[in-house]
Amino acid sequence: MGKNGSVERRTVLKAAGASLAAAGLAATTGCGGDDGGSGDGTVEIRFAWWGAEERAKRINRSVKLFEKKYPKIKVKTDFQDYVAFWEKFQTQAAGGNPPDVFQNAVAFLRKYDKRSVLLDLKSQVEAGNLDLKNFRSGVEKVGEVDGKLLGVPVGSNTMSLVIDEKVFRKAGVEPEQGWTWDEYFAALKKIHDTQKVAGDTGYFGIMYLYDLYLRQNGKAFFTEDGLGFEETDLTEWWQDGYNRVKAGIVTDPKKVEQLKPKSPLASGDGASEFTWDNFTVRYTTEGDSTYGLAPIPTTDGKETGQYLGSLMLSGFARTEHPKEVAQFISFMVHDPEVGRIMGYDRGILATTEQFEAYKPTDAPNQAIARYEEEVAEAGLLGTITPHPAGADTVEAAFLRIAGDMSTGKTKVSDAVKQFFSEAKTALAA
Structure with a gap:
């Protein structure tokens, strides 16, 4: 934001x-x-x-x-x-x-x-x-x-999924409201196999996306005074992400670092990226393709966990x-x-x-407004998860440790333990 x-x-x-x-x-x-x-x-x-x-x-x-x-x-x-x-x-x-x-x-x-x-x-x-x-x-x-x-x-x-429309179209993938995570990951593999490009730029390190996934499963990243999930939950999420990096389905994290401040989606090194919807104007400025907003994948085919x-x-x-x-x-x-x-x-x-x-006259801002209206009309928006004192430090740790895990600097199990240790310290301060 x-x-x-x-x-x-x-x-x-x-x-x-x-x-x-x-x-x-x-x-x-x-x-x-x-x-x-x-x-x-x-x-x-x-x-x-x-x-x-x-x-x-x-x-x-x-x-x-x-x-x-x-x-x-x-x-x-x-x-x-x-x-x-x-x-x-x-x-x-x-x-x-x-x-x-x-x-x-x-x-x-x-x-x-x-x-x-x-x-x-x-x-x-x-x-x-x-x-x-x-x-x-x-x-x-x-x-x-x-x-x-x-x-x-x-x-x-609100959190959104930005896609390279040309790549998705060439791969024959059409995102639809209510599609599941299994369908999303299958789409990424199809994109990788047919278009020879990673399907996603690194979903596993985005705290606010993980919050949506947890909310879809009856939990949340934060409670009013701490974390709302267990080490086993994060282990599954990060292990899944690490495996997809190794399979080439997610952009190589080292490539992501080399491209900064440019996004790998805009550079053509990834076909989709989760981000806040109002950030999406940047891709049109940075990239040479056409970019659109797609629905957040779900666990049950309905609830996205989204909020404003x-x-x-x-x-x-x-x-x-x-x-x-x-x-x-x-x-x-x-x-x-x-x-x-x-x-x-x-x-x-x-x-x-x-x-x-x-009244926006440019296509990217028109698309952003339309996306939020559609999400609201679909009845998907819930109440934002409470953020306890220290949440900013926890978010920084989540991003940093996920990066170390994805590049192999830290084993998944060690990364999870390190995150929970740092989060506990930050939330107790």
Whole structure:
């Protein structure tokens, strides 16, 4: 759920778990410890996010609109890439000086709520400063934790399967809603045998995909306070993945590393890839084929385990300006012009005002919107799995250890034990 493509998750999550506590990083100086106010009644709030330059341009345009509507509120902006953002935020939070409002994600809600960093926005809803009406598909629930409103979604996304349509068509494979994992893996083998290309780029290392698989089988990756599966479950998943790598059905992990930051799907070294649906625009930009969104494979021919995830905006619990923070968040998620400016940069727009204001003209974004509508209409969407404090570190470990396992650096059994050990430590911190 970050910038354009799963490349972000591959390249940054390896570093994220270990780097969050990195020392020597300077805290943002913005307010300098005062209340950010001035003699004429104007106040300043600090707003920070992660993302690329394009996202920064869009957000800064949106901020100017907000300041025009609220001339007594000035917004000081700051952004970095994903890893740098959370490194800086960790330092700021420890020093009691994080931004007044900031971009957030579900993996960090309980972590920073536990540290009393996040503002419960429910009081601002009750005061009329924050509007929670007109959210699509109940996506506003993503930011609710233990009865608190800790974040307000700016967009929605869900896990999807991106396919190289030309390769699938040549192999005679037609994905259909409700197809099973056995049918999916049979399709990958057929693609490998007939088109001489790996069918998948590395499904076994994606934590959020494994969560869907577990949900299909009555479990989940996380419970509210720990892991929701056993070592035997992960052993089966990773052993299966390792076997398919060795059979050539999944792209050679060493090739995947060599291609970074380009996706092996875009380079023609794989025919399908699981990722968040709003990341799919990248493949058209990077690759020479045509790419489409296919249904998630199932265990029972029906349930996919899917849910809506989201980037969101959160406030600092001890901000001097909770009203202004709430007004800013409300404007950023409801204003139609902001919707037209942001487009699907942070996912399918979360509110009906913005969703209806932005009409994508390019095929990839039209396909993303259509995919989410079809998933919702099919009644497949469930409630997002709770993420305990430490989930971000667990995700980083899952990706890193799965990579070591797939290249043969670590035996499957040892990789599973290592993951559970690291996860237990992270979740107990």
